[in-house]
Amino acid sequence: MEPNFERYTLKELQECFESLDKAKWPERAIKIEQLIKQAKCNPIHVSEETTPLNKDVVMMFVIGLTIIVSLILGKVTISNRYDGFSYADNPFVFSLCIGVLLFIFLQYLSRYLISKKDD
Incomplete structure (x- = not known):
């Protein structure tokens, strides 16, 4: 079962891309890289991290x-x-x-x- 990368924040996508074994999961690497580019070009659709009550x-x-x-x-x-x-x-x-x-x-x-x- 593949993770739902569309729900990840930009920061989470970047961390995931850095730690991903790109040789083992090349299709995931491509998908994450596309989502990172999309999030950087269209920041309105990037979900912000929710923080607990300060x-x-x-x-x-x-x-x-x-x-x-x-x-x-x-x-x-x-x-x-x-x-x-x-x-x-x-x-x-x-x-x-x-x-x-x-x-x-x-x-x-x-x-x-x-x-x-x-x-």
């Missing part, structure tokens, strides 16, 4: 949600065993925790935006 995006979502919920409730809870820091009891520590969470959120955001800029 880790930075997930972390930004979790930290952002934590900040929003903490601001709404007026309390930062670190774990289930400890009641947390409330704004009413200690505004300085509460503000410090929110500041640290915001700093971490901005670090993930900047890393995400820089990675998108490089693409």
Whole structure:
């Protein structure tokens, strides 16, 4: 059974062509080479690689949600065993925790935006 090379991305086709035993599979080598040429001439039909959800995006979502919920409730809870820091009891520590969470959120955001800029 022959692989369905039409579903391969350009990168996958190039890797496959480089590692293929061309003496053993000459017809596959020709087909892959034609698909590579076609993909380079007509990049619209080349399927893009799908990437799983970016880790930075997930972390930004979790930290952002934590900040929003903490601001709404007026309390930062670190774990289930400890009641947390409330704004009413200690505004300085509460503000410090929110500041640290915001700093971490901005670090993930900047890393995400820089990675998108490089693409």
